[in-house]
Amino acid sequence: MRGLQWILGASLAALLATTSPEVTAQDKVIQVTAERFKFTPGVIELKVGEPVVLELTTLDRKHGFQVPDLKVDENIEPGKVTRVRIVPSKAGTFEFHCDVFCGSGHEEMAGEIVVKA
């Protein structure tokens, strides 16, 4: 399901992810851009206990942002900002990738969320 949702099951995977969150002044915001065929940054480094909001935008066309371990499955539409709040509760590495086929190189369009203690 895409859109506003709470991912309760994500706590089992060491992080709590919320899509389309309200952004408060206290939030740490990380800008993530998508373009064929990469995310920038490709590695998103977080610290346990420090919530962040990812602001996802695209530089060219529609892409996806899927983090299977967190059950995050979002579209990144041209001209729009997609926000995902992550509350890291445990160290680990979580793979994300584009799940909207975008051409030759789509298979390599991936990155990692690395949570450090």
Next chain:
Amino acid sequence: MNESSTRRDFVKLLGFGGVVFASGLAGACSNMVRRPGSQDDDFFFVQLSDTHWGFKGPPNPEAANTLRQAVQAVNALPRQPDFVVFTGDLTHTTDDVAERHKRMREFKAIVADLKAPAQRYMPGEHDASLDEGKAFQENFGATHYSFEHKGIHFAVLDNVSDPQAAIGDAQIDWLLADLKPLSAEAPIVVFTHRPLFDLAPQWDWTTKDGSKAIDLLQHWKNVTVFYGHIHQEHHFRTGAIAHHAAQSLIFPLPAPLSQPKRAPVPWDPAHPRRGLGFREISVDGTRLVLTLKEDSLEGKGAAQAAAVGGSY
């Protein structure tokens, strides 16, 4: 040739080379019962997958030859299959619409040399996801359909024309309407490109709403799914449904989640066609057992490779 000798020929055919999955092994369906009135004789068909015509790159420096080698290998089988099915990614993706059509025309010209009397096609994401199946339909026809062959119902599912890898509710409704007239024991074979189950979502080896199709198919007792996409042989069961992935004809990919990235297995000049191949599926006409045989392109004559050097 009577039925007995036909069956003996199958045994002989399956007894040489390759890997044979006997009935009931690795999810091969068994004890399926033919529908009343169907013709009762053995047959086999061949699954080719992920030919990626138009691909160029280090994972397969011989890509301009591989498809022709596969056609020659199928034509060299002791008997010809009733049909050949291509389970997607016939062509490698391109942003250039004219080039996309050109690759599809070239593909059709090459596989026209198959001796088998019929071919069935379906798209992979490389064929269809950038234009929602438009070029594929213009060159090959519908992206989902069904057909009957000697008492077996075949359904082709499209899980790639939606670039987000969904089948979609309209197609699920079509599948239900298509299967509804069949008895619970009817033998059903499904062809699709992506795995319908969550094989490795981290590598995009899944179908977004594949569980809907699986839930629907569980109402029938004898369902077997053949798919591609993951460029390797793989066997899995969801309940009573057997799922079999085929090798590719361009480059192998690593086992699911066996390494951090799903990068192609590096090309080995000492074994240039290792990991490339196709599948024969034989159908026992009496018990209706499906038997799978995996054929490798490796070891197919070097003279063949030289002979099929193409101009594309």
